[in-house]
Amino acid sequence: MVRNRSRGVVAVLAAGALALAGCGQSSGDGGEDGAIELTITQNAIAGGKNAAAADHIANWVIPKFEEAQKAQGKNVTVKFIPSGVDDEQYKTKLSLDLKSGKGADVMDIDGIWAGEFAEAGYIKPLSEVAGPEADSWEGWQQIPEAVQGLATYNGQKYALPIGTDGRVLYFNKTLFAKAGLPADWQPASWQEILDAGEKLKASGVQVPIQINAGTAMGEATTMQGVLPLLAGAGGEVQQDGKWTGASQPLKDVLGLYQKIYGGSGLGDPRLQQEAKGRDKSFQQFAEGKVGILLEGDYFWRGVVNPKTGIAPMADREEVVGYAKIPAIEPGKGIRGQDFVSMSGGALRTLNPNSKHPKEAFELLAFTLSAEALKEETKDGNVRITPRNDVNKEILSGEPLLSYISEEVLPLTAYRPPVAVYPQVSVALQEATAAVVGGTAADQAAAEYQQKLEGIVGGADNVAS
Amino acid sequence: MALTTSPPDPKALDAAPARGYSSDAAGLGRLRAGAFVAPALALIAVFLVFPALWVIYLGLMNYRLTGIAAAEPGFVGLDNYLKALSDPGFWNSTVLTFQFVLGSAVIGQAVLGFTLAWLMRNRRGTLKSVVEGIVILAWILPSAVVAFLWVALLDRDSGTLNALLGIPGFAWLLDYPMLSIIVFNTWRGTAFSMMLYGAALGNVPPSHLESARLAGASGLQQLRDVVFPHIRGHILTNLLLISLWTFNDFGPFLLTAGGPENKTEILAVYVYKTALQAGDLGYGAAISTIILLINLVVAIFYLRLLRSRK
């Protein structure tokens, strides 16, 4: 008996391991008596990353939406699936879910992912998923053409834009005053930035200029460094379907990096190499050690914000100035502009596998109704929404965001939303890292072109 | 789940009695031994062997996380491998990984672990508990927490180390990146070697050491002539496991993100960057397979080195 039992245990363990592997979830989502279940996901989580957005969805959008549906006689329940990790990890999870025919009905993605998700078949044009009402949504009239472009791929709208942003040059007015520079500084060329840097340096500022470089800062190097400068030199990373190699504009950009980090003392090359260099640059700016910093409006909202910032500045309004990013010389920027910027933005889209696409679209549209956006941006959570009607109202008390919305967005440019972009971006970061490390600008540009050819499938796809 | 209600395995019932294997002291016999191994093997087969073979297969595809290649992955044969072999980044990572394994596992963890075990071998009481406890603490803390600890230790401006040494502004992670992550990983993983050698030293008969000492052997001679032959097998196990783990260790990424200028981009970080950050899953899988092959060579090397004279 004892012996049998021992064998029995083993057999059960073995069977159990396999049975556990075999059984599991099979419950369909509740379709009984017309009840509809929807899910919505964002890279946001209560108590963590983007907590305000998560709270808004859970505490306002969901109850209001369910109520509105009930009023129409529909029994809809919505569940929020929070996330709140690195964007790359969030993207990985979304991709795996979508590939397996799973995932939330409504989901947020970065605008830059639209192309690769569409190519993979992970997302489909809205009108295909939800029907013609997607194209006739009332909000489209309120959204500027350029911002609509974020959600457009191959001429079709794959998502609704959630918002946009812009990059400017921030500067410390206190340090500027000490260096004899004006409080309403607006450089007209790169040289004027360097000149200001020299004056700051002469007045004893530790880090006169901080323009992100190197691989440790990741996309922050590309978006708050290479690309706005490239636009200022009249170049684009991809133009007419061809990728830009070691072109003159790129060489100019890398040349500027060299002027800042190549021993002139205008920038701190070590900071660009440190794993937490960007956090540190924020900290140093808040401590009054950085003169000029190229960053997005996130810096104003989330970093030096006196209330909720990660490096709060109690005197932000008085001390932090901002200026448009100039072209290398007036009129030499892309489209012949004097000033330039870069913008990104997130999108909200539908899962093509949704069982209830119509209701999912209603939810999607509801989250971007004027009413919902006004609610979301209340209480210090102001950001630039996609809708003109809302922006007009909410940005009035926000000097920087109005400035970006009115002065910067008309000049801005966007990244190409294609699958290989992240790798191209890394190659650009590596080029700046090389320059910071002492490589000559022309050589770094040549090495970039070589890498680029490997990434985009040969020299045929590269123009120099 | 009740553990005792299932019928016994009929095959095991017919098991012949142990067929004279001298080591089979419990009279297990092959079939029942098989039944003992089966649950573990079943789990391993489903959740390890199958997905691992899948990874090797993915290494032959141009599969990506997104984009067209995600929808219609194509078979590319050995292209990923050729790409790796012609990529200076890959070779850089391979060389760095060997430095990292040699420095932090073979030299750092194994030597320091043995030293600790040797120093503590005849001790009991508080000192031993405290030393072992602290060393083990470094081993069991979650890596996400440990990363913060070491950033705080090595930070350029406000790091504890610079404060203690009185050299503010010294950039350990930038000027000595590889040394930093080697010391970091030594700190992190020494506990395992310490425990293993502690056990092994407990196995060395005290009478042998005593007679060696009486014969006038110095400490080092005792180590070489008495201790080492006794713990040879444990050294093999130890080196094999810690090398394998260190080859696949991702911990330094949290400290240096592979930088500065890829100077700490060991292979595990390289795979993370290609597979997760760049979404190039086929290539990442191929690199993983190459790591497996390197590990195989390393394992064979250790086996030759330490088993041959047994």
Add this chain to the structure above:
Amino acid sequence: MTRFVVGRIGFYTLIALLLAFFTIPLLWLASAPFTSNPTYEVRMPDFTWENFEIILAHPYALGSLVNSLILAIGSAILVVVLSALAAYALSRVRLPGRDALLYALLLLSSIITGTAAMVPLFQLAIELGLIDSHTGLILIMTGGLLPAAIFMIKDFMDTTPKSYEESARVFGASPLQIVRHVVVPVVRPGLATIAVWTIANVWGNFLMPYLLLSDVEKQPAAVIMYTLYTEGGQANLKVLSTFGLLYSVPVVLMYLFVSKKYGFRFHGGIKR
């Protein structure tokens, strides 16, 4: 005599240095959580409880620790039981291709813990219906840890004396009884080590739980730890240091528990 004194001094100096090496990095965790505005600098805290209040009010923090416990303990039990049985059989009976099999599995286990395996493991979990379940995650993590566990315990069982087992057999004990009542007590410290090793591994695992669990209520502390950053990826040291401390405490307690109850070394001190 002088030689003895010098030896003593040398010994304690060496021990003091080693202790300092292992202790100094830990200081930050002892100070930052109790500091109002923690930075990376280790300094005397002002002993505020505010950071802990923030974490206590966090909707997922404490629940995530419970989830971590479920995953860690579940995996530890499974790994210890299955690896002990398998290692014992492999140690005592010469199954064909035993050593080669063990080495092969050990090598394959390294591939599975890497990033590249996420797609196969995810798809496998989908096919087996193990998505969003703790059981599935436990099975997957157990599968990855088993080869090394078997390898370690087998090595250890190889060196334990067989005479007890033979006597137990003479008295009519079944093989499973022998394992339970004769072998396990002897190798118990080794099993405890494996248990703690498993717990530490599972406790720190971020990627697989994040990918395989979609319900945030099921996520372990490793995942919640990663959410305490800002929209721009900046670390919120106030909550990160505090949660980091809370996240570390259970694993230390489990170590102390296992160590107290079962001993915690590779060896029970059996001298030949």
